[in-house]
Amino acid sequence: MNTQKVKTSKNIEATAWRFMRLSGILLIPLAWFHVLLQDVVVGVHEIDIDYVAVRLANVGWQIFDILLLTFAFAHGMNGLRQVVNDFVHTEKGQRRMAWLLLVIWLIVSAIGAVAVIAGARPELA
């Protein structure tokens, strides 16, 4: 099969297309290591708020968790936007859904980021 490189003008969909591939590659070490460590090596039965407090007191884990939160959730919400575009066929509807998903993304990301940065409060549990 012959393929040809075509120069395209920069637009938001082309950037989103690249973002999905590059963030996806980055998420392989980030998400897989997180799942392997917490679900398989440590296990959900060993996790409590004291465990989370120790983990989030470590700046290295905070950076790891912020990266994971940012890239995994952005990748997921943009993926959802693409699925929504398969079902919503008008430009107006697609635009509305994109804004809705953006707002949800910002709110949930902010909630998660505050918790990662501020850390756990086991003394209040």
Place this chain on the structure above:
Amino acid sequence: MTPILTSLRTTLTGYLRYRGREGHYSFLMHRLTGLGTLLFLIIHILDTATVYFFPSLYEHAIALYQSTPFMLGEIGLVFAVIYHGVNGLRISVLDLRLPEKWTIATQRGGVRMTFILSTLMWLPAAGVMMYNMLQHNYGMFGG
């Protein structure tokens, strides 16, 4: 029917009826594993955030994750995360570096390899998680 229902039906029947064999199943599995992981991710961000916002609620959330139905769901989630990653890497490498390999013949083999590789990576993780579940929830293996 309203336009929304019509477009919903058009897309859903298209999803189900398209007969692209491996490529079709690969597309559906990538979507399902992605949406499933995203659903879990949203719940997981919010329940973990309780460690700061409502610390007394966190133990209830964790207790739920330790229950048998949730642990079975987590074992499925691990497959979703592995499969979506392996398949996504395949798509990324082809799109960014090897676009000439996007042919039906190479893709059929690639899709099968992706499924086999993901399953082989998942089985040991699923075994450990199943062992933990039987030990903690059913008192097996001296638990």
